[in-house]
Amino acid sequence: MDTSDEYKLAEMGYRQDLKRDWSLLHNFGVSFSIISVITGLTTLFGYGLNTGGPGVMSVGWIIVSFFTIFVGLGMAEIVSAVPTSGGPYFWAAILAPDNIAPFASWVTGWFNLLGQVAVTTGITFGLANLISTTATIGTSYEPTAGKTLGIYAALLISHGVINSFGVRALRYLNNTSIILHSVGISCFCIAVLAKAPTHQSPKFVFSTFYDGTGGDGDGWSVRASPAYVAAIGVLMSQYTITGFDASAHLSEETRNASWSAPLGILMSIGVSSIFGFFVILALLFSIQDFDATVGSKYGQPVVQILIDIFGEAGTIVLMTLIMVCIYHCGLFSMTSNSRMMFGFSRDGGLPHFFDKVDARHRAPIRTIWLAATLSFLLAIPSLGSTVAFSAATSIATIGLYISYGLPILIGLIFPGNFEKGPFNLRFASRWVALVAVLWICFITIIFCLPTANPVNSQTLNYTPVAVGIVALWALGSWFLWARTWFTGPVRQIQAERLGIDVEDPAAMDEAEAQGKLNNGICDSKTR
Secondary structure, eight states: OOHHHHHHHHHTTOOOOSOOOBOHHHHHHHHHHHHTHHHHHHHTHHHHHHEEHHHHHHHHHHHHHHHHHHHHHHHHHHHHHOOOTTTHHHHHHHHSOTTTHHHHHHHHHHHHHHHHHHHHHHHHHHHHHHHHHHHTTTSOOOOOHHHHHHHHHHHHHHHHHHHTTOHHHHHHHHHHHHHIIIIIHHHHHHHHHHHOSSOOOHHHHHHOOEEOTTTTSOOHHHHTOHHHHHHHHTHHHHHHSOOTTHHHHTGGGBTTHHHHHHHHHHHHHHHHHHHHHHHHHHHHHTOSOHHHHHTOTTSOHHHHHHHHHHHHHHHHHHHHHHHHHHHHHHHHHHHHHHHHHHHHHHTTSSOGGGOOOOTTTOSOHHHHHHHHHHHHHHHGGGGSOTTHHHHHHHHHHHHHHHHHHHHHHHHHHOGGGOOOOSSOOGGGHHHHHHHHHHHHHHHHHHTTSOOSSSOOTTTOOOHHHHHHHHHHHHHHHHHHTGGGTOOSSOOHHHHHHTTOOTTOHHHHHHHHHTTOSOOHHHHHHTO
């Protein structure tokens, strides 16, 4: 292990608990696998066709990719300076003034946790839906909400088991995932374009507007405006390009993290943007009958496109490739999720019960299964809601991007606290941060809006409810009790030097109460 990485971690107040043997390629690969353009585009393709149609899907992808690069640049500059598994909540603590640093860390951590759980839900529940849909091809199988939830539970358990074996098994699966998401999906797109009997025109792909938000009645383009439909339609693109903070959460396991983590973030966004645009164009150009695709009896437009081109047998083969890619995406989403929870628990945001690392596998097994449990609970509303999946994706997008945006905003407002790392935007830093924050504010608002008309118990977008509950919890818990004890990132190494058992939460609390431990946030800032 490069001792400079361990020294940098020690400088921020932490010991090297996790095994550090990931390279830049591995770090990039995890974020690339979690973004997994085939996952977001396949599972939300029907949403995209009904909420704006081909024109919003294709042009919207370009717009979203452009602004997401600004978010990625802002995050890359921060993670270069602060490469820890905690990611955004640690960044918020370091960048904020001393008097608000614990509060900023607490709120950012809870929004990041919400987003992490919701994105794992969106990915794996989307896979469960695809498995149910594919099972109906040429069979008498009839999917139900209960059956899909059961498949989802089985997938989460398998992800938990694999993650529990530690980084060695994950590293090899990561290499496989990179190949599947690059070579495999490229071959998929080429096959679709080559085999399609006819192709749509560029005008159809880039300018066709369709509003299916009203079902059999008037959609939101009539009740509100076409611009409203186009705005909420970019959810498909923005949800897809989400999860690149995994490069930050895995920085404590990555060699030369101050360079590898920021490059991992930017490479994953850039490569995913290009691959995603290729996938969108391949599928849109290859639609044979638009009305039949939108109203497919399978309830999944991508399946209908493939059946029109390859028939049932060929569709099953290609859907299997897609589902294997999505499986890897969900697997590594849980990896990132568990690392974030481990870091947050280590710093007191979650009970200390969860900040233990298994001695044999060097993996945070307790937070792995916490992630699996919370992700399952978030999917339970699917038993009684027709928009539960799109709501889960909205929650994931908003939760993650708020947690991305808060540290960027804090760095923008308080630049004096921002000691840059080797990845430095210099004069462009503040302008990049401003664009990133404004974009995050925009998507946070639009993804809380209704997506189906009329709004009733079945079509209610419960995104603002879930986000509101977390916001209420984060703020309420802070003012009621957390502000009296949560000081932000904990200095484990300082405690060890004083002979304090860092595995004993009571001993740590007593040491902090007696003033034996300096505040880790202030200490890091004054270096």
